Amino acid sequence: MKLTFEKADIVKAVGIVQKAVSVRTTMNILECILIDATTDSILLTGNDLDLAIQTKVEGQIIEPGAVAVNARFFSELMKKYPDSTITLEVSEDNNCFVTCEKRDCSFMGMPADEFTEIPDVKKEKSIVLSQLSLRDMINQTIFSLAMNDFNPMMTGELFEIKEGKMRVIGLDSHRISIRNLTIDDAETDVYVVIPGKSLKEVAGILSQDAEQEVTVSFAPKHVLFELEDTKIVSRLLEGKYFNVNQMFSNDSQTNIIINRKALIDAIETDMVFIKENDRRPVILDIRDNLMEIKVSTGQGKGKEEIEIQKEGEDLKIGFNPKFLIDALKVIEDEEIKIAFVNAKSPCFIRDDDMNYMYLILPVNFSE
Amino acid sequence: MKLTFEKADIVKAVGIVQKAVSVRTTMNILECILIDATTDSILLTGNDLDLAIQTKVEGQIIEPGAVAVNARFFSELMKKYPDSTITLEVSEDNNCFVTCEKRDCSFMGMPADEFTEIPDVKKEKSIVLSQLSLRDMINQTIFSLAMNDFNPMMTGELFEIKEGKMRVIGLDSHRISIRNLTIDDAETDVYVVIPGKSLKEVAGILSQDAEQEVTVSFAPKHVLFELEDTKIVSRLLEGKYFNVNQMFSNDSQTNIIINRKALIDAIETDMVFIKENDRRPVILDIRDNLMEIKVSTGQGKGKEEIEIQKEGEDLKIGFNPKFLIDALKVIEDEEIKIAFVNAKSPCFIRDDDMNYMYLILPVNFSE
Numbered sequence: 001m002k003l004t005f006e007k008a009d010i011v012k013a014v015g016i017v018q019k020a021v022s023v024r025t026t027m028n029i030l031e032c033i034l035i036d037a038t039t040d041s042i043l044l045t046g047n048d049l050d051l052a053i054q055t056k057v058e059g060q061i062i063e064p065g066a067v068a069v070n071a072r073f074f075s076e077l078m079k080k081y082p083d084s085t086i087t088l089e090v091s092e093d094n095n096c097f098v099t100c101e102k103r104d105c106s107f108m109g110m111p112a113d114e115f116t117e118i119p120d121v122k123k124e125k126s127i128v129l130s131q132l133s134l135r136d137m138i139n140q141t142i143f144s145l146a147m148n149d150f151n152p153m154m155t156g157e158l159f160e161i162k163e164g165k166m167r168v169i170g171l172d173s174h175r176i177s178i179r180n181l182t183i184d185d186a187e188t189d190v191y192v193v194i195p196g197k198s199l200k201e202v203a204g205i206l207s208q209d210a211e212q213e214v215t216v217s218f219a220p221k222h223v224l225f226e227l228e229d230t231k232i233v234s235r236l237l238e239g240k241y242f243n244v245n246q247m248f249s250n251d252s253q254t255n256i257i258i259n260r261k262a263l264i265d266a267i268e269t270d271m272v273f274i275k276e277n278d279r280r281p282v283i284l285d286i287r288d289n290l291m292e293i294k295v296s297t298g299q300g301k302g303k304e305e306i307e308i309q310k311e312g313e314d315l316k317i318g319f320n321p322k323f324l325i326d327a328l329k330v331i332e333d334e335e336i337k338i339a340f341v342n343a344k345s346p347c348f349i350r351d352d353d354m355n356y357m358y359l360i361l362p363v364n365f366s367e
Numbered sequence: 368m369k370l371t372f373e374k375a376d377i378v379k380a381v382g383i384v385q386k387a388v389s390v391r392t393t394m395n396i397l398e399c400i401l402i403d404a405t406t407d408s409i410l411l412t413g414n415d416l417d418l419a420i421q422t423k424v425e426g427q428i429i430e431p432g433a434v435a436v437n438a439r440f441f442s443e444l445m446k447k448y449p450d451s452t453i454t455l456e457v458s459e460d461n462n463c464f465v466t467c468e469k470r471d472c473s474f475m476g477m478p479a480d481e482f483t484e485i486p487d488v489k490k491e492k493s494i495v496l497s498q499l500s501l502r503d504m505i506n507q508t509i510f511s512l513a514m515n516d517f518n519p520m521m522t523g524e525l526f527e528i529k530e531g532k533m534r535v536i537g538l539d540s541h542r543i544s545i546r547n548l549t550i551d552d553a554e555t556d557v558y559v560v561i562p563g564k565s566l567k568e569v570a571g572i573l574s575q576d577a578e579q580e581v582t583v584s585f586a587p588k589h590v591l592f593e594l595e596d597t598k599i600v601s602r603l604l605e606g607k608y609f610n611v612n613q614m615f616s617n618d619s620q621t622n623i624i625i626n627r628k629a630l631i632d633a634i635e636t637d638m639v640f641i642k643e644n645d646r647r648p649v650i651l652d653i654r655d656n657l658m659e660i661k662v663s664t665g666q667g668k669g670k671e672e673i674e675i676q677k678e679g680e681d682l683k684i685g686f687n688p689k690f691l692i693d694a695l696k697v698i699e700d701e702e703i704k705i706a707f708v709n710a711k712s713p714c715f716i717r718d719d720d721m722n723y724m725y726l727i728l729p730v731n732f733s734e
Binding site: 073077080082096102103104108265266272299300301302303304305306 | 474636672
């Protein structure tokens with residue numbers, strides 16, 4: 001195999017596919033990316049068996065072939081090359097020679113046929129949406145996923161598509177985050193759970209440009225994201241997802257409208273008083289036209305008053321401040337609505353159009 | 368005590384004095400900063416007993432007094448306050464109340480008299496120089512200090528002033544870094560060793576503005592750095608410093624002139640082949656008009672040719688690449704001169720005016 005490509009192009013491509021390469025494994029081949037020039041384009045692939053990413057590199061194929069190279073090593077080496085045209089030549093026994101200007105490097109690759117190719121997904125159902133929308137929906141829910149896999153279904157997000165509506169749900173045992181999006185497709189019907197780890201990498205690759213589109217295709221065991229030069233395949237989580245509908249209630253007793261930024265500032269100040277691993281809550285003390293956000297710990301006491309619009313009962317309720325902050329930070333509205341039932345029931349942060357909904361369980365507190 | 372100050376001023380001042388506060392200690396008072404408003408200005412002090420920093424905060428003293436507060440907690444709390452005027456009130460029993468707009472916080476301080484005041488340095492000898500010069504001299508030598516205190520004198524830098532010349536030396540068992548500066552003071556005669564830890568913090572506080580000056584005063588056991596609103600006192604290291612003069616030789620057999628940036632690029636590329644904790648050297652293969660920089664490890668081989676100007680013998684010599692890079696990165700010259708004796712003796716990187724001199728020991732290698 002003999003190829004030439006520009007330094008900037010190879011660095012960018014390796015950066016993309018490297019997201020699907022295992023960092024620590026006991027199998028060398030899993031730490032590799034595949035460089036495949038057996039067809040008419042140069043394709044790079046990373047595949048950690050849960051997630052596979054393939055992208056095209058601009059360049060010239062002088063002699064076709066394929067090789068697997070250690071991802072981290074190859075990435076670091078390419079970054080050190082000058083901004084110029086690089087030649088990669090690979091011998092029959094996978095010895096790789098990289099030359100550029102007066103720099104000559106050589107290292108051993110691995111046989112391409114040991115590399116697990118990107119799964120061939122049969123596209124049964126597909127939707128097209130803007131990369132920005134998908135990116136936002138992931139980023140605005142993914143923080144709620146459980147980090148450990150005590151319950152594996154909590155490590156993934158539900159993607160539900162029905163009657164032209166797409167719903168993305170992330171949850172753990174303390175909170176639920178939901179984003180809704182109207183899509184231009186009334187036919188497709190989907191109900192799958194995608195691993196959070198895959199979605200995090202997908203969100204990192206998606207463009208922030210609302211003009212660019214992504215095609216998402218669903219197969220029984222895989223989901224495929226197709227961008228212009230890149231495709232990403234993730235396996236799906238198998239199992240029954242949670243029935244979240246039954247967790248929502250509409251009998252709120254207290255409804256407030258509050259400035260989001262002011263609430264974030266007050267809670268973050270209170271968090272200074274809470275040492276790591278201390279489970280002290282912040283307390284929202286809701287009265288007419290006024291909410292007090294307060295905390296009391298061994299470190300001291302914090303208190304701030306914020307003006308609110310309120311309907312219904314007065315209420316005093318405690319929350320893990322991190323859960324409130326996580327949700328408040330991904331909402332973009334200046335004023336937000338929060339509905340409360342009582343001090344033992346979850347609160348709901350949601351907009352009128354139901355674009356977003358965040359459910360957060362309260363915590364007990366004593367004063 | 369009752370004070371008012373602006374949020375930006377207190378955050379800046381706490382950030383400065385906090386550099387002299389111990390992070391982990393078993394004594395609460397060592398984790399504190401002192402807020403002292405017993406005179407006509409508000410002074411903040413941090414003191415970890417090796418290093419003490421005091422700075423002035425603009426503000427109003429409504430009622431004089433002093434209190435010690437936990438540095439990290441107070442710093443974080445102040446950062447969360449609005450950009451506005453903050454009032455700090457402290458009761459007889461050191462209960463602190465911080466108010467600003469609609470935010471009220473309270474926490475316990477500690478008695479000011481438990482705090483160890485900044486040492487009162489008797490200024491026996493003083494020099495004045497630009498903050499930028501001192502900062503550069505520290506940053507351009509401090510990387511050579513030994514991290515552990517196997518030999519305590521290697522954890523400090525020699526400051527030697529004699530006949531209008533100031534010399535700063537940092538070294539460990541593999542290298543020596545020296546910077547020289549002509550100062551406008553032929554009288555002062557100084558020979559002290561300042562802890563590297565103190566110098567690192569001093570360099571972080573010094574301005575990058577060449578117009579601003581710093582007065583450095585020397586006492587038998589302390590050094591004092593005086594800036595406009597801030598003073599820094601460090602204890603000195605006691606013991607005999609190394610006689611470095613005997614380590615330099617002038618009988619070089621090979622002298623080269625090389626482009627500094629090209630040499631850095633070549634060595635950094637070779638470093639990609641060297642795994643952490645692997646002690647493989649890079650090899651400089653010096654021939655007429657050409658130097659090959661090369662490496663060979665289990666990962667592969669790297670090689671680059673750089674044009675040089677050379678006088679004297681051909682030479683093949685191996686170095687720990689990190690030691691070369693550390694020195695090359697703090698030099699500002701585009702072209703540098705390196706002198707070699709033989710493959711077993713140190714190399715010297717120095718300019719004609721002797722503003723800087725870096726000695727680096729070679730390592731053995733086999734090919």
